[in-house]
Amino acid sequence: MGRLCFVVWVHLFRVAVLSAICPVFAEVHGIELGVGLGALEEGDDRMRGALVAQVGWQNEYASRLFYASRHMGPVSERTIILSAIKHWSVFKNKFLRADVGPVIMNERIEIGFSQPADQDYDRSENNFNIGGVVGLNLGIPTGKLLFETSWNSHIFPAGIAGIFLASGRKQTLSVTVGMRL
Amino acid sequence: MRIINTMVQIRLWTSIMTIAALGAGTVYGKSLTVHVGPPSVGAGGSNPLSLPPLNPVEYEVVYLTDAGREWSIGLVPGILYGGRFQQGIFYVGVGGGLVISANGGGPGIYSSFGLDAGDRIKFNIEIKQALGIDLGSTGIVSPYALRIGATFPL
Numbered sequence: 001m002g003r004l005c006f007v008v009w010v011h012l013f014r015v016a017v018l019s020a021i022c023p024v025f026a027e028v029h030g031i032e033l034g035v036g037l038g039a040l041e042e043g044d045d046r047m048r049g050a051l052v053a054q055v056g057w058q059n060e061y062a063s064r065l066f067y068a069s070r071h072m073g074p075v076s077e078r079t080i081i082l083s084a085i086k087h088w089s090v091f092k093n094k095f096l097r098a099d100v101g102p103v104i105m106n107e108r109i110e111i112g113f114s115q116p117a118d119q120d121y122d123r124s125e126n127n128f129n130i131g132g133v134v135g136l137n138l139g140i141p142t143g144k145l146l147f148e149t150s151w152n153s154h155i156f157p158a159g160i161a162g163i164f165l166a167s168g169r170k171q172t173l174s175v176t177v178g179m180r181l
Numbered sequence: 182m183r184i185i186n187t188m189v190q191i192r193l194w195t196s197i198m199t200i201a202a203l204g205a206g207t208v209y210g211k212s213l214t215v216h217v218g219p220p221s222v223g224a225g226g227s228n229p230l231s232l233p234p235l236n237p238v239e240y241e242v243v244y245l246t247d248a249g250r251e252w253s254i255g256l257v258p259g260i261l262y263g264g265r266f267q268q269g270i271f272y273v274g275v276g277g278g279l280v281i282s283a284n285g286g287g288p289g290i291y292s293s294f295g296l297d298a299g300d301r302i303k304f305n306i307e308i309k310q311a312l313g314i315d316l317g318s319t320g321i322v323s324p325y326a327l328r329i330g331a332t333f334p335l
Contacts, residue, residue, distance in 0.1 A: 090266050090275045098266070098273040100294045134294040134308050136275065153310040153325050164229035165218040167327050
């Protein structure tokens with residue numbers, strides 16, 4: 001499921017790149033395209049670096065992708081967060097907006113040993129979650145330049161305990177730079 | 182087990198959206214919302230709601246004025262004041278105040294997203310996140326809470 005959504009998102013990103021080549025298409029659709037850097041919440045008040053890509057539409061909707069990975073010896077971990085965001089005007093202000101929308105996240109953990117004798121112990125798992133995102137977005141609302149700083153909490157119900165409002169969170173901070181096509 | 186968890190999550194979110202679709206009432210009005218739900222006081226996530234919910238840290242009261250301004254008072258995420266911006270039964274809140282977490286507290290900002298659905302006494306569910314500067318350690322505190330409750334018109 002996570003892989004399918006990722007493939008769909010990459011396709012949308014390709015469409016956005018195509019729109020850069022064909023300005024007529026871009027004007028009709030009002031597409032925004034951006035990349036940037038972010039920080040992704042781990043545990044115990046730690047954050048780690050992440051890459052961010054963003055496709056927006058009509059200055060009102062956006063899809064944001066976070067990718068982070070790390071390697072510790074034979075263990076590697078990859079986190080992908082993909083959100084669909086509606087920008088929400090607040091305080092009649094064009095620069096500050098609230099972000100809300102659904103989000104999916106997949107964390108893949110792999111244990112891979114280089115020695116053939118140890119490879120029987122190789123393991124991998126995918127942890128897929130569906131949740132919601134809420135946050136704030138400060139940026140330049142008009143013009144060709146897309147510049148956004150965002151603070152978002154991606155909240156995921158904690159399985160069956162979600163009935164009792166238990167949840168997990170991936171908080172992110174990001175800076176995205178790009179262009180409106 | 183993972184499939185069951187995913188199905189439960191989908192069911193939970195579709196239930197929330199169904200309740201939202203059936204709800205009514207989109208006009209600002211002076212109201213008081215009583216929230217209950219476990220906050221996350223550190224990083225990562227929250228524990229389940231205590232049963233019975235007697236822990237004061239799980240409660241929050243939100244007072245909404247006629248002008249669409251809201252006061253949120255709770256041990257976590259703190260004492261906050263901001264604006265509420267409504268579209269149908271959904272709303273976002275943005276503002277600042279005293280952010281409190283288990284790791285400390287200090288001035289900060291918050292944002293929230295929720296829904297208020299119903300006729301007179303409304304069902305409310307809200308996610309609220311806050312980000313503040315801990316005056317004790319000059320570090321950052323970032324509590325959040327997912328809470329449900331009831332909104333009473335005043």
